[in-house]
Amino acid sequence: MPSAVPLSWYLILSAILFCLGIAGFIFRRNIITVFMSIELMLNAVNLSFIAFSYQLRQVDGHIFSFFVMVVAAAEAAVGLAIILTVFKNRATLAIDDVSSMNN
Amino acid sequence: MDAILFLLFATLAVGCGINLVVQTHPISSALSLVGVMGSLAVLYLLLGAEFMAAAQMIVYAGAIMVLFVFVIMLLNAGAETRKARSKLALPLGAAGLFALLAILIFSVQALLPRTDPVRFGAFTGGTAKAIGQKLFTEYLLPFEVTSVLILIAILGAVVLARKEI
Amino acid sequence: MEFIIISLVKAALVAFVLLTLAAYLVWIERKVLAHIQLRVGPYRVGPHGLLQPLSDLIKLLTKEGVMPASVNKFYYLLAPFIAVALALVSISVIPFGNEIEIFGIRTWMQLTDVNIGLLVILAISSVSVYGIALGGWASNNKYALLGGLRSAAQMISYELPMSLAIVSPLLIANTLSLREVAQAQSGFIFGFIPNWFVFQGPVPQILSFLIFLIAGFAETNRVPFDLPEAENELVAGFHTEYSSTCFAAFFTAEYINMVTISALATHLFLGGWNPAFPEPVAGLVPVLLFFGLGLVLLYHATQTVKTRTWDKYSFPVVGLIACGIGSIFLTPFLPLPDALAKIAQAIGPLFWFAAKTGAILFLFIWVRGTLPRFRFDQLMRFTWLFLFPLAIFNLMLTGLAVALWK
Numbered sequence: 001m002p003s004a005v006p007l008s009w010y011l012i013l014s015a016i017l018f019c020l021g022i023a024g025f026i027f028r029r030n031i032i033t034v035f036m037s038i039e040l041m042l043n044a045v046n047l048s049f050i051a052f053s054y055q056l057r058q059v060d061g062h063i064f065s066f067f068v069m070v071v072a073a074a075e076a077a078v079g080l081a082i083i084l085t086v087f088k089n090r091a092t093l094a095i096d097d098v099s100s101m102n103n
Numbered sequence: 104m105d106a107i108l109f110l111l112f113a114t115l116a117v118g119c120g121i122n123l124v125v126q127t128h129p130i131s132s133a134l135s136l137v138g139v140m141g142s143l144a145v146l147y148l149l150l151g152a153e154f155m156a157a158a159q160m161i162v163y164a165g166a167i168m169v170l171f172v173f174v175i176m177l178l179n180a181g182a183e184t185r186k187a188r189s190k191l192a193l194p195l196g197a198a199g200l201f202a203l204l205a206i207l208i209f210s211v212q213a214l215l216p217r218t219d220p221v222r223f224g225a226f227t228g229g230t231a232k233a234i235g236q237k238l239f240t241e242y243l244l245p246f247e248v249t250s251v252l253i254l255i256a257i258l259g260a261v262v263l264a265r266k267e268i
Numbered sequence: 269m270e271f272i273i274i275s276l277v278k279a280a281l282v283a284f285v286l287l288t289l290a291a292y293l294v295w296i297e298r299k300v301l302a303h304i305q306l307r308v309g310p311y312r313v314g315p316h317g318l319l320q321p322l323s324d325l326i327k328l329l330t331k332e333g334v335m336p337a338s339v340n341k342f343y344y345l346l347a348p349f350i351a352v353a354l355a356l357v358s359i360s361v362i363p364f365g366n367e368i369e370i371f372g373i374r375t376w377m378q379l380t381d382v383n384i385g386l387l388v389i390l391a392i393s394s395v396s397v398y399g400i401a402l403g404g405w406a407s408n409n410k411y412a413l414l415g416g417l418r419s420a421a422q423m424i425s426y427e428l429p430m431s432l433a434i435v436s437p438l439l440i441a442n443t444l445s446l447r448e449v450a451q452a453q454s455g456f457i458f459g460f461i462p463n464w465f466v467f468q469g470p471v472p473q474i475l476s477f478l479i480f481l482i483a484g485f486a487e488t489n490r491v492p493f494d495l496p497e498a499e500n501e502l503v504a505g506f507h508t509e510y511s512s513t514c515f516a517a518f519f520t521a522e523y524i525n526m527v528t529i530s531a532l533a534t535h536l537f538l539g540g541w542n543p544a545f546p547e548p549v550a551g552l553v554p555v556l557l558f559f560g561l562g563l564v565l566l567y568h569a570t571q572t573v574k575t576r577t578w579d580k581y582s583f584p585v586v587g588l589i590a591c592g593i594g595s596i597f598l599t600p601f602l603p604l605p606d607a608l609a610k611i612a613q614a615i616g617p618l619f620w621f622a623a624k625t626g627a628i629l630f631l632f633i634w635v636r637g638t639l640p641r642f643r644f645d646q647l648m649r650f651t652w653l654f655l656f657p658l659a660i661f662n663l664m665l666t667g668l669a670v671a672l673w674k
Contacts, residue, residue, distance in 0.1 A: 006218060013116065015208055029183055032180060047147075054152075054221065057226050062154065066238075073166065080170055080171070084263070093178065137395075157387035158387075166424060169394075172398070172420065
């Protein structure tokens with residue numbers, strides 16, 4: 001077994017996590033879980049930013065993922081407030097039931 | 104040592120990620136996501152991003168996910184109920200996803216030039232000092248804009264969570 | 269290899285001391301609370317109830333662990349594990365004293381020194397809310413759920429003023445490693461005022477010290493912020509459904525968190541292991557303290573009250589023990605062989621660190637005996653409308669002063 005892994009493995013891990021995020025986003029029917037899948041995708045992207053930052057020996061990638069983190073925090077605050085409002089008005093968390101714009 | 108740590112925590116991350124997708128109860132999904140974030144923080148440490156590892160734990164696992172868990176507990180969200188849907192959706196979606204994953208992995212392998220293996224300690228530029236210096240000189244404008252964004256998010260959350268909507 | 273052995277020995281030592289301390293902290297707390305309320309407290313098991321922690325431990329471990337039928341088993345068992353594991357991990361980056369040399373091995377009285385030490389502690393303390401929230405949720409009990417919800421909200425809210433209060437001393441010290449923070453506070457102003465961050469210029473950090481302490485009380489769910497376990501509203505809060513070993517785990521975690529917060533406050537504001545007095549006096553203070561205690565006890569042994577039969581034996585024994593401890597602190601002044609002298613130099617810093625941490629721990633207990641509990645809306649209003657703006661004001665003041673004068 002090699003004592004260290006190539007950088008591409010980190011990127012492949014990031015790709016796998018990103019695809020898992022997409023899978024959760026598409027297959028799951030609970031608003032909160034869908035929202036968490038988005039967070040998983042953001043995390044996967046952060047990992048590749050930091051891997052590239054390591055490869056280029058520059059700190060800029062860290063700053064990108066820092067900004068992603070801040071935006072994710074803002075998004076979580078607003079998103080969860082929206083989820084609370086939806087639950088208050090419709091008493092459901094299932095995405096399929098929130099369909100008043102349909103037809 | 105680097106390889107063992109990478110494999111251990113990469114397996115943990117993928118396992119938790121799969122658990123997030125297959126569990127039906129939102130709290131199980133939320134805790135799996137915390138597991139993913141924790142393993143990613145260790146991988147960040149391996150890549151020399153010590154500040155980002157700590158920020159990942161403080162901001163993501165310690166604040167955002169606690170908020171998620173709080174909301175799940177507050178709404179008393181139960182397990183998801185499956186609805187009747189097209190039988191074709193799951194196999195087609197899975198096939199599409201695997202195709203996407205294959206394309207991504209292939210492009211990583213094909214486009215990335217041969218690199219040295221990742222070794223802990225080869226890059227030590229991820230200190231709080233280095234990140235602070237970049238943030239307050241080169242990236243000052245984006246930094247200030249994000250603070251305005253956070254302010255708007257706080258206002259939005261307050262307005263949305265008010266009683267009369 | 270040597271590194272691994274030293275680390276293992278240190279980890280075992282720290283874990284042993286910490287768990288014993290947590291057990292005896294319960295005894296001390298019961299004693300102090302009792303004396304505040306004019307009672308005697310635990311008195312039956314051993315002299316002055318000194319063996320009470322042992323009997324409590326045996327009781328907690330041998331009782332039947334009742335698991336209610338409707339709980340979510342996996343998370344119900346995971347929650348106390350998370351709580352106690354995270355509480356134990358966070359002590360690993362806290363130094364207890366200077367560099368020492370024991371039989372030719374040089375090592376720091378600290379498990380590990382990472383250059384993001386404070387961020388590690390913040391990260392662990394922010395994650396440790398899961399233990400309580402999850403325990404409350406998995407119990408499937410409305411009181412436990414309310415306790416878990418309160419805890420989550422409270423810990424997120426008090427995390428903010430606490431982090432902001434930590435940042436101000438860090439601005440002066442210009443490092444994130446706790447060891448370097450403590451080293452930045454050595455020395456004296458005008459030769460007699462200790463150079464601690466509560467006194468040190470450009471801005472004495474008294475405000476942030478108070479904010480840190482208040483937020484620390486809230487983070488550890490202690491009175492007056494113990495709403496997650498408010499027994500007259502929520503039965504027992506988040507651990508209503510817990511019994512036996514699982515309950516003991518939550519209990520231990522709370523006391524270890526108290527020790528961590530006190531040690532952190534000592535390092536950030538009270539100068540870590542640096543003595544409070546210039547050198548010849550600093551070495552004599554523990555000697556005088558312990559000999560004074562011993563003499564007072566020996567005097568009282570001669571005039572014990574007849575109804576308290578134990579005092580006849582316990583006073584002279586404890587007095588002699590105190591004199592013995594005092595004479596240990598005399599060793600730095602004695603001519604000793606080189607190897608022993610180096611060990612002797614280590615106990616001074618250890619004493620000062622323990623004394624300051626102990627003082628803050630006593631404050632925790634004192635406040636519990638004195639203050640009533642907040643209401644939940646008062647708790648939230650207090651942090652968001654008072655503590656948080658105050659912490660920001662203090663941070664801006666410190667930042668300005670550091671930029672201008674440092």
